[in-house]
Amino acid sequence: MPDASSILPLHPDSSPLKQMRLIDLTVHIPSSRKVSEGPDQPARWRTLEFRIYALIVLMAVAVMAWLPMTLSIATHPNYPRFRHKLSPGWMLGRPVDNSDAQYRGFRDNFLPLTLGASVFLLAKLIRRRIHGQQKSTDDTYLLRFNFFAALVMVAALHGTSALKILPILGGNYLITKAFGGSKSGPILSWMYNLVVLFMNDWFRGYKFGKIVGALAFLDSYEGIYPRWHVSFNITMLRLLSFSMDYYWACRTAASPWEGMAELNDRDRQTKIHPVSMYSFTNYISYALYPPLYLAGPIMTFNDYLWQHRKPLNITGRTLTGYALRVAVSLLTMEFVLHFMYVVAIKDTKAWHGDTAAQIGMIGFWNLILVWLKLMNIWRFFRLWAMVDGIDAPENMIRCMANNYSTSGFWRSWHRSYNLWLLRYIYIPMGGARNVVINMILVFTFVALWHDLTFKLLAWGWLASLFVLPEVVARYLLPEGKYGAESWYRHACAVGAVFNILMLMAANLVGFVIGLDGMKFFLERLFGTTEGWGFLAITAVCLFSAAHLMFEYREDEKRHGIIRRC
DSSP states (O other), rough: OOOOOOOOOOTTTOOOHHHHHHHSSSSSOOOOHHHHHHSSOOOTTSSHHHHHHEEEEEHHHHHHHHHHTTTTTTSTTOOOOOOOGGGGOOOOOOBOOOOOHHHHHHHHHHHHHHHHHHHHHHHHHHHHHHTOOOOOOOOOOHHHHHHHHHEEEEEHGGGGGGGHHHHHHHHHHHHHHHHHSTTTTHHHHHHHHHHHHHHHHHHHTOOOHHGGGGGGGGGOOSOOOHHHHHHHHHHHHHHHHHHHHHHHHHHHHHOTTTTTTOOOOOHHSSSSOGGGOOOOHHHHHHOOHHHTTTTTTOHHHHHHHHHHOOOOOOHHHHHHHHHHHHEEEHHHHHHHHHHOOHHHHHHTOOOTOOOHHHHHHHHHHHHHHHHHHHHHHHHHHHHHHHHHTTOOOSSSSOTTOOOOOOOHHHHSHHHHHHHHHIIIITTTTGGGGGGGHHHHHHHHHHHHHHEEEEHHHHHHHHHHHHHHOOOOOHHHHHHHTTTSSSSSSHHHHHHHHHHHHHHHHHHHHHSSSSSHHHHHHHHHHHHSHHHHHHHHHHHHHHHHHHHHHHHHHHHHHHOOOOOOO
């Protein structure tokens, strides 16, 4: 399997030599060249083998699209069970499955969100014009604008709950600044934020009337988005980022910046600012930065500050291209929601009498919709930030169905969160030196951070458990030893089949059908003859798809595109 080396954020206390020793957990890609050969072999796309793989995958994709559509027609026996979940649509006279609460909140408020973004950007443009520079080499003057804009936004979104949010942020700031470079600082900041996370969930945002009866009148001013404690999970990551970056700044000399060229995304995370830059104004400006406040993507404090100290040149062509990508993904989501009612079917468990293949496609397309909805939400807010001159990390860098590696999947799914986990948990806890323990620790945190429920905790443990076979296989069958063997590429494809099945199982449990639904599906899969047949056909299709994905990665490298997943 060829190298796909990792991009791991460098711990500020680590040297470049130590950084090079960190292991890449991504499964390597079977190479189209033998280890002993220098130049690339010709692409395999036109060979008979790969034409057969392509034909199998094309037929599989057609069936995968056809099955959920047949389950979504009005004449299907289960249609009356989920019909009440559908809403009037606008595409070809079809109802729309707008039953996913998270995406419904985004979809129904798309125009108000766009209006709010426009007002913010217009006000920022006026502020830039007042400053008088067409192309600034230092945008730190905008941090104060972001500070006041953030306060206005929080008051508008959450009403009087802003009086709860700001003291929480203030508490974290006081802990961080009080301990400076002492190791007690990060420990206490982590404890504080984890307790706040738990208390937010337990008390559902703390009603004023339940704290002090005389303050009950404040509960009537809830703002546009009263459930501030739900989105606070994202804010918590920023609070910890500020605390950890400040701790490392207190222990490391600040990076000289006046003569620096434009920094890449890695440098912007790891290069330290002067301690004076970790001020309360900059802290609030970062923690509540309007374009990224509600959903991310997640930036580190260092990165956010560097993009103001040394602004990036985001061209109009880049913005136009990205806006078109956002529009295409939004329309794709609309098409699926109008023709595949898999979310409504899943929510009502309307799969009575369905085959294992049909139930499998209900689960699969629910996962696709989870990927699509999150990509749409993140891309919208990332576009808003890009227009403002801030380049946040892209969260979804590959299609969900273009993954064969468990660790590679997590690198390309919610990438900004993955980078945050690497920088603030995985590497500080020892990185690859304690890979098994750290993977369990990371996925346990991820599960509890998403939701304090057993379903998500089970997902976290499954996800960490399912990474281990890949790590073991890569250790037992290294490319350097077996890469030249004719069977090696096929052995990798077999491993990819198991990886994909395990990824789907873990995510179905965590985000779609839960443990009970998974139990029902497994009974249909392994308890019937047609279930075993479906599993066999699925394995053949995934085997073929894995080979196409391997070659696709090789094709990227032939064209100079190096992706780390």
